[in-house]
Amino acid sequence: MSKVKTKVVPFPVPVCIASSIVKGKANFATYGCFGLLAPRPTTYVYIGSVDPHYTNIGIKENGYFGVNIPSVDQMKETDYVGLISGSNTDKSTVFKTFCGKVDKAPLIEDCPVNMLCKLTKTVDLPGRDIFIGEVIETYVNEECITNGKLDFYKINPLLFTSANASYWELGDKVGLAYKEGKYLKQ
């Protein structure tokens, strides 16, 4: 097999919309560099800290942030809040929000999955902040649950590839984790 070297990591990731309160108003911004850490439910969001990243101000001021997972239906709004900064445009009315048990980060009604996160650590890197938060609450739209389980087809998360600046949706399930490998074990 021949391989070529590449500088970018081209695999698709779900995007999130981080939500925070800045100067008394909701602000939203899109992030591809985010993820979950186990076992204690923890999230991280990797955010540029050089002007004009407005989200960082709200997360630092309130100690809480929302991680909202948009579906393909929210593609245009998701792209929009990732194109402009709250520092020069009021994005507070782009989404309808609700509040979890702590009123320090708005959560987006239209997004099928919402996590309310308490900031536990900020890693201050040159030109970047990594915000690490404990997930205090997770909400899922009722219609995205089938037989008591999360239904990822119904959530239909918006996927992103930075290599060609494109959005995608989930394809078909191809197997069962922790089971498929067993056939190679004998």
Ligand SMILES: Cc1cc2nc3c(=O)[nH]c(=O)nc-3n(C[C@H](O)[C@H](O)[C@H](O)COP(=O)(O)O)c2cc1C
């Ligand atoms: C699809 C997409 C993914 C993005 N991912 C990131 C990211 O991982 N980290 C980052 O710092 N900015 C990322 N951005 C850019 C921010 O969303 C953008 O700078 C935004 O305007 C910041 O808004 P704010 O200044 O109101 O916080 C992304 C934008 C888009 C559209």
